[in-house]
Amino acid sequence: MTDFEATQPAEELPPGYDPSVVEQRWQARWEAEATNVTDLSDGERPFYALMMFPYPSAEGLHVGNLFAFTGNDIYGRFQRLKGHTVFEPLGYDAFGIHSENFAIKVGVHPSELIPRNIDNFRRQLKRAGLMVDWSHELSTTDPGYYKWTQWVFLQLYKQGLAYKKKAAVNWCPFDKTVLANEQVIGGACERCGTPVEQRLLEQWFFRITDYAGRLLSNLDRLDWSESTLTAQRNWIGKSEGAEIAFTVQDVMAYAGSATVNAGMSGEIAVSPIEIRVFTTRPDTLFGATYLVLAPEHPLVSQIASDDQRDDVDAYVARAAKQDVVARKTTKEKSGVFTGAYASNPATGQPIPIWIADYVLMEYGTGAIMAVPGHDERDFEFASAYDLPIVRVVAGADHTADSPLDDAFVETNGCRLVNSGRFNGLTVGEAKLAIVTELSVRHAAVPVVNYRLHDWCISRQRYWGPPIPIVYCDACGTVPVPEDQLPVVLPQIDDFRPDDSGVSPLARHAEWYHTPCPQCGKEARRETDVSDTFLDSAWYFLRYPSSDKGDVPFDSALTRKWLPVTSYIGGNEHAVLHLLYSRFVTMVLHDGGHIDFEEPFTRFRAHGMIVREGAKMSKSRGNVVNPDEYINEWGADAFRLYLMFLGPFEEGGSFQDKGISGARGLLDRLWKSVHDARRDGSPDPEVTRKLHQTIRKVGDDIARLSYNTAIAAMMKYMNTLRAGERTPQVDEVRALVQLVSPFAPHIAEELWRVLGETTSIFDSSWPNYDERLVVEDTVTMAVQVNGKTRGTITVAKTASQDEAMAAAMAEPNVAKFVTGEVRRVIFVPGRMLNLVV
RNA sequence: GCGGGAGUGGCGGAAUUGGUAGACGCAGCAGACUUAGGAUCUGCCGCCUCACGGCGUCCGGGUUCGAGUCCCGGCUCUCGCACCA
Numbered sequence: 001m002t003d004f005e006a007t008q009p010a011e012e013l014p015p016g017y018d019p020s021v022v023e024q025r026w027q028a029r030w031e032a033e034a035t036n037v038t039d040l041s042d043g044e045r046p047f048y049a050l051m052m053f054p055y056p057s058a059e060g061l062h063v064g065n066l067f068a069f070t071g072n073d074i075y076g077r078f079q080r081l082k083g084h085t086v087f088e089p090l091g092y093d094a095f096g097i098h099s100e101n102f103a104i105k106v107g108v109h110p111s112e113l114i115p116r117n118i119d120n121f122r123r124q125l126k127r128a129g130l131m132v133d134w135s136h137e138l139s140t141t142d143p144g145y146y147k148w149t150q151w152v153f154l155q156l157y158k159q160g161l162a163y164k165k166k167a168a169v170n171w172c173p174f175d176k177t178v179l180a181n182e183q184v185i186g187g188a189c190e191r192c193g194t195p196v197e198q199r200l201l202e203q204w205f206f207r208i209t210d211y212a213g214r215l216l217s218n219l220d221r222l223d224w225s226e227s228t229l230t231a232q233r234n235w236i237g238k239s240e241g242a243e244i245a246f247t248v249q250d251v252m253a254y255a256g257s258a259t260v261n262a263g264m265s266g267e268i269a270v271s272p273i274e275i276r277v278f279t280t281r282p283d284t285l286f287g288a289t290y291l292v293l294a295p296e297h298p299l300v301s302q303i304a305s306d307d308q309r310d311d312v313d314a315y316v317a318r319a320a321k322q323d324v325v326a327r328k329t330t331k332e333k334s335g336v337f338t339g340a341y342a343s344n345p346a347t348g349q350p351i352p353i354w355i356a357d358y359v360l361m362e363y364g365t366g367a368i369m370a371v372p373g374h375d376e377r378d379f380e381f382a383s384a385y386d387l388p389i390v391r392v393v394a395g396a397d398h399t400a401d402s403p404l405d406d407a408f409v410e411t412n413g414c415r416l417v418n419s420g421r422f423n424g425l426t427v428g429e430a431k432l433a434i435v436t437e438l439s440v441r442h443a444a445v446p447v448v449n450y451r452l453h454d455w456c457i458s459r460q461r462y463w464g465p466p467i468p469i470v471y472c473d474a475c476g477t478v479p480v481p482e483d484q485l486p487v488v489l490p491q492i493d494d495f496r497p498d499d500s501g502v503s504p505l506a507r508h509a510e511w512y513h514t515p516c517p518q519c520g521k522e523a524r525r526e527t528d529v530s531d532t533f534l535d536s537a538w539y540f541l542r543y544p545s546s547d548k549g550d551v552p553f554d555s556a557l558t559r560k561w562l563p564v565t566s567y568i569g570g571n572e573h574a575v576l577h578l579l580y581s582r583f584v585t586m587v588l589h590d591g592g593h594i595d596f597e598e599p600f601t602r603f604r605a606h607g608m609i610v611r612e613g614a615k616m617s618k619s620r621g622n623v624v625n626p627d628e629y630i631n632e633w634g635a636d637a638f639r640l641y642l643m644f645l646g647p648f649e650e651g652g653s654f655q656d657k658g659i660s661g662a663r664g665l666l667d668r669l670w671k672s673v674h675d676a677r678r679d680g681s682p683d684p685e686v687t688r689k690l691h692q693t694i695r696k697v698g699d700d701i702a703r704l705s706y707n708t709a710i711a712a713m714m715k716y717m718n719t720l721r722a723g724e725r726t727p728q729v730d731e732v733r734a735l736v737q738l739v740s741p742f743a744p745h746i747a748e749e750l751w752r753v754l755g756e757t758t759s760i761f762d763s764s765w766p767n768y769d770e771r772l773v774v775e776d777t778v779t780m781a782v783q784v785n786g787k788t789r790g791t792i793t794v795a796k797t798a799s800q801d802e803a804m805a806a807a808m809a810e811p812n813v814a815k816f817v818t819g820e821v822r823r824v825i826f827v828p829g830r831m832l833n834l835v836v
Numbered sequence: 837g838c839g840g841g842a843g844u845g846g847c848g849g850a851a852u853u854g855g856u857a858g859a860c861g862c863a864g865c866a867g868a869c870u871u872a873g874g875a876u877c878u879g880c881c882g883c884c885u886c887a888c889g890g891c892g893u894c895c896g897g898g899u900u901c902g903a904g905u906c907c908c909g910g911c912u913c914u915c916g917c918a919c920c921a
Contacts, residue, residue, distance in 0.1 A: 227840055227916095234839060237920065279921060292921090333919080363920045370921085376837080377919055451920045571840095574916080608915090644861070646849060650841085653848055661861040667876095699852085708850070711860035718860090724877065781856035786902045788856050825901050831855045835901050 017670035019634025023745040027126060035759050036131045038087040040544050040557055047084035048561050049076035050540055050600075052569030052577070053091045055098055056117040058106070061124040063616065063624045063642070063654070064570075068606050070639045071648045071706065072568040073130045077741035078701045079566075080131070081765040087561060088131050089543040091138035092118050095146075096532035100463035104496055110463045111491060114141055124626060129635045129744050131761070136546045140535035145542065146465035147486035148552035149535050152584060153457075153468055155591050157479050161207045164477070167456055168198040171501065197321060199501060203458035204467060204528070208583050212236055212450040214597075215582055224603040225649065231574040237451030241280035242435045243365060244444045246291055246342040248273040248303055249350055275299060275342060275353070278364030278449060281371065283430035285346040285438075286419040287392035288369035289382070291353045292335065294361035295319035303353060305339025312336055312355060319357045333358050333381045344369075345442045346420070346434070356381060364449050372407065379407035392418050393427060455580065457531040462495040462504040464529030472516035472523035481517050487525070503527045537580040538588075540564050540599060553594075564600045571605040578603070604704060607651025609642070616654075624654055636743035637663040643706040643742060652707075665714050666746055669732075669739060672720060673750045676729040686731050689719050691772040697738045698765065706742070713738055729754065734766040782807045783833040784816040792832075800826040807832055 030036055051072040054065050073088065080086040094114045103110040118139060125132065138145055156162040174194035208215075216236045219229050275291060293300055295316045304312040315336040335356030344351050358377055359368055372382035372389040382389050391404055393414045400417035411427040422430050438444035458467065466487045468480035480487055490511045495504050505511060506527035516523035544557040563585075569577075581599050589597040608615065611622045629638045641662035646652025693716040700709035716735065720727050733754055740747030740760050751760040775796060780803065782790045790812040794803055803826060807813050816836075823835040 230840060231916070234917070237917095239920075241921080277921085281921080358919045358921095360920065368921045375921065377921075380919095449920075571915085641861095644848090655848060655862065658848070658862050664861090703852085705852090707848095708860080711850075714860055721877095779856080783855085783902070786900090791856065823901065825855090827855060831902085833855080833901050 015674070017667055017746070019636060019666075019745070020631075022749045023127075023129065023635050026745040026748045027129065029748075030759075033759075035761065036088070036133055037135050038085060038133050040087065040561065042085060045084045046561050046565070047076070047079045047086045048540075048544075048563075048565045049079065049086055049088045050543075050564045050567045051088075051090065052567075052573060053093050053536070053539060054121065055096070056092045056094050056114065056121045057098070058102055058113065058117055059618070059623075060117075060120050061128075061626055063609055063626055066128055066626050066638075067609050067642045067651075068568060068570065069125070069128065069130055070642055071606055071704065072566075073132075073639075074643065074701065074706060074741040075566060075568070075704065077131050077744065077761060078698075078765070080761055081737065081741070081763065083764065086131070087136075087544065088133060089136040089138075089546075090125065090130070090132045090134075091539060091543070091546075092121065092140065093532065093536050093539075094118065094139050094141045095464045095529075095535050097459070097461060097463070098532075100461060100495070103463070109491075109493070109495065111141075114139075127630055127635055128626070128639065131744070136543050138539065138542055138546045140532075140539065143486045143488055144549065146489075146535070148542065149465045149530065149538070150468040150480070150485050150487060151482060151552055152534065152538055152588075153530060154479050154482060154485075155593070156206055156584075156587055157469075159587060159591055161210065161587060162204060162457075163207065164202055164204055166200045167203045167205070169201050169203075169460070170196045171199040172196055201458075201460070201501065203456050204469075204526075204530075206455040206457060206583070208455045208580075209450060209452055211583055211586055212238070212452050213448075214586060215452075215579065216450075218582070218598055222598060222603070223601060225571070225605040228571060228574040228578065228603060228605050231571070232579060235452065235575045235579065238448060239280050239451075240446070240448050241278055242282045242431075242444055243276050243278050243447045244282065244285070244345065244369070244435075244438055245274045245276050245442045246345065246369065247442075248275060248299075248353070249341045249343055273299065273303065274443075275367050276365045276443075277367045277369045278447060279369055279371075281374065281427075281431070282434045282438075282444070283416060283422075283425075283427050284371040284374045284392050285344070285369070285434050286416075286422070287371040287373045287390045288344055288346075288351065289372060289388040289390060290351050290370045291342050292359045292368050292370050292378075292381070293338075293353065293355045294359040294366040295355050295357055296361040297355070297366045299367075300338065300355055303338050303340040308337055308339030312338055315355060333377070333384060335381060335385065337385075345438055352387070354381075354385075362453060363451065373404050374408055376407040376409065379404075390418060392416060455531075455533075455583075457534055458528040459531055460501065460503045461497060461529055462489075462492070464532065465489065465535070466505065467526040467528055467530050469526040470514060470516055470523045471526070472519060472521060474521055475516055475518040475523075478516060478518050478523070484517065489529070503529060505529070533576055533580050534584075536577055537584040540567075540581070541585075541588075541594070558594060562594070563596050563598060565602065567600040567603045568606055569603070570608070574605065604649060606648055607646065609645065609651055609654050611654040613653070629659065633659050633663050634666075634745075636746050637666055640665065640710060640742050644710045646707055648704045648706050661714075662710075665710075665717055666739075666743060668717050668721060669735065669750065670746065672717070672727050673732050673736060673753050675726050676732050676754075677726055678729050680728055682728045682730045686719060686727070688772050688775075689716055690731060690734060691768040694734055694738065694766050694768040695773050698768075701741065709738075710742065736760070737763060737766050778829050780829070781831040782810060782813050783831065784813065785835060786833060789813045789816050796829050798828070800824065800828075800832075803832050807834070 049072055051069050076086045076088040099110050099114055103113050140146060153162065172194055216233065216238055219232055277291065300312065300316060333356060335354045338353045338355060340353045341350040342353055343349065358381065359366065370378040370381065372378040372387065373391045374393055379389065389404055391400065391402060393408060394400060394402065394417045395410060395414050414427055416422050416425050416430050422433060425433060435444045435446060466489055468485060468487045470478045470480060472478050490508060492504065492508055494507065497504060500506065512525040512527055514523055514525050515521065541553045541558065541562065544561045545551065545554040548554050585599040586597045588594050611624065614620055614622060616623045626638065637659060641659040644662055645654065693712050696712040697709045700712065713735065720731060736747050736750045736754065737760060747760050777793055778796050779791050779793050781788050782792055790810040792803065792806040792810060794806050817834060819836050821834050821836055825833040
């Protein structure tokens with residue numbers, strides 16, 4: 001170092017990076033300049049970037065929310081830079097039992113609590129620097145919103161898809177209140193531990209089962225996360241089988257019935273009572289050694305014999321008392337013989353009819369033919385009650401007499417045995433043959449069943465939209481006319497559920513008394529409110545039209561902006577929310593309100609952030625408060641770090657110290673841009689790396705691989721500053737753009753430092769030069785017998801001979817090539833393997 | 837039980853089509869600069885070995901010139917559904 005250099009005055013230091021100053025400045029400017037407000041009428045390339053709206057809890061924004069929103073925001077900002085007009089709205093899913101329970105706990109009315117929570121959420125969300133268009137914010141609790149939720153209900157009602165029926169609810173006999181399923185833990189009330197019972201109440205249902213086939217088949221053409229598609233397929237649960245009628249043999253009916261030839265027991269008369277069963281295995285009919293009815297099956301009392309009647313009645317009563325959850329968690333099978341027999345249509349043999357609660361009334365016909373030889377549940381039951389077990393399907397190494405220690409459920413390569421003239425058929429052939437054979441005399445028909453149930457939307461609660469129905473003595477059930485919506489949820493102080501088993505609204509005669517909309521006589525409102533999932537099943541339709549008071553969704557805006565271009569959310573909603581949204585969309589389509597039937601063109605499920613190896617929860621005490629991290633490190637660093645934790649679609653593990661690495665990138669970026677020189681030309685090698693980085697970051701963002709995109713930027717930063725060199729402006733300009741979706745505030749600031757005068761988000765995503773991203777020389781691995789022994793650097797287009805020559809010049813390689821090279825595997829540009 | 841996903845350094849994680857395993861970051865170690873550093877910069881950092889070298893992506897087999905990646909069998913973790921005939 002010369003004296004001259006040593007005495008140079010220190011360069012003026014660039015201003016230090018202070019995120020709190022930068023972030024406040026840009027948040028204020030975005031608001032003032034409406035940077036994030038989308039002109040919905042414009043937009044040649046509209047891009048609707050939707051994120052699942054949060055439930056505004058009193059605890060404030062969860063990092064999980066922020067993780068999801070940041071991931072969505074990066075995608076939205078990226079699409080904007082790619083030239084799309086991006087609409088990124090946000091709102092609050094603020095109705096529901098969650099809010100209500102919390103309100104009860106702290107003794108504050110939900111109508112007071114929720115706006116407070118929302119204010120806190122909005123404050124936190126704005127700090128995070130999301131590109132949200134706040135002019136379209138909505139809350140499901142706003143009468144201007146739930147007016148249209150009620151409208152949606154009425155459309156379903158009009159289309160014959162809403163109906164009322166008695167259904168069981170969970171009831172806590174100690175707290176004397178209706179419980180939601182999630183409030184029942186192991187068959188007991190989550191608050192007091194009292195075993196839960198079931199009560200039958202009249203409730204509103206939506207006929208989603210009518211749409212089961214379409215909901216299933218449409219899945220094939222959706223661009224969704226595979227795991228979500230699978231979850232939906234399983235939930236819909238299609239199974240193909242057959243219904244077969246079994247005839248009840250009844251000695252008492254002998255006198256009044258025609259005697260028919262019933263196989264071997266031709267003496268026995270046949271009554272007209274038929275039991276229809278559903279089975280996916282009609283091929284096993286010869287092995288059906290008994291029938292089982294669900295305890296609730298309507299034929300039970302008719303067929304029970306006098307000497308078994310007491311036992312049957314006792315069993316039915318016990319099953320009815322058992323709560324919904326407990327019945328499903330009890331593993332040991334129990335049942336009672338009814339005293340009646342049916343004849344097996346295949347063998348003509350009489351088989352006993354039992355009732356047991358392992359058969360569910362809601363599925364199939366509520367009755368099964370039990371084939372203990374080939375069904376695990378039937379095997380278990382038959383073993384417990386000593387019922388006959390017969391083999392009718394045999395694998396390659398079985399004979400017809402091979403004993404059954406367990407139910408044999410395999411079908412591949414198996415053939416029928418002990419099945420009369422069907423012996424030797426494969427399972428597939430037999431299914432068809434037996435159903436055909438029985439089609440006339442036993443009304444056997446192929447049937448498709450779904451495990452999906454109709455959607456119960458009634459909630460005996462306060463904090464939700466009242467179901468818009470009026471009951472009139474003269475006119476019956478009358479929907480509230482659309483021009484009388486909304487049916488406003490009244491402000492009442494006693495919003496707690498009580499022992500009446502009905503909604504708190506049912507205690508307010510001044511509210512539920514109303515003139516009948518049809519005849520004007522005194523009538524009564526429905527006092528239940530609707531399920532929160534109905535609120536969220538259509539909110540994406542409302543966002544673009546959130547400022548329209550006279551329609552639920554404006555038709556022109558809807559045509560332009562929907563279906564949703566990109567939807568990102570948690571897989572915990574893989575089934576319910578996403579299925580209900582699809583269903584409501586299909587119904588609105590069929591009702592002529594919209595011209596598409598699938599709401600979300602592309603859906604990606606994001607992962608979950610864990611900490612210390614576990615889900616974050618208040619009880620574990622491992623919750624991260626976003627405010628603290630943003631205060632200390634800045635929102636940009638926090639966003640960047642959250643995205644760097646792991647693959648966005650898988651989540652990651654939060655490590656408290658890791659954020660320093662993310663902040664380090666921003667510090668170095670800040671310094672690099674402020675120091676950047678304009679007095680020379682960019683280094684060709686650095687430029688090459690820059691173009692490679694542009695390509696990689698763009699590709700990675702497009703597939704939501706944010707963690708690797710960030711790694712690529714860090715890597716470029718390392719080369720940019722290697723050896724403490726001072727970068728050229730042209731080496732950093734594009735990098736600021738690459739960083740901008742992740743760290744929008746600092747990017748805006750540095751964009752101005754680079755001399756730009758408009759928002760970086762109105763610039764264009766940088767292009768890369770194809771010629772620069774491909775290297776002309778490559779480092780190839782040289783293996784000897786499959787083991788890497790050295791590397792050679794050759795032209796990308798090097799021939800095998802050139803590579804060989806270079807390899808043999810490598811002492812480490814030559815050392816291992818002891819004998820003759822017997823074989824050479826050469827993959828141009830990749831590797832060379834010598835087999836000796 | 838059924839269905840989905842996953843097992844890679846001390847840790848989070850990379851490896852897009854079978855082709856140099858461990859990119860990037862955290863933690864750690866050493867050094868430079870410094871009155872000081874929890875700032876910044878440089879280097880090292882899978883395991884065994886002084887070294888040559890050997891071993892190494894949950895375990896056991898297999899296919900291949902070559903396997904984290906493909907096939908067969910098993911183990912573990914995790915999420916979802918839980919008697920759906």
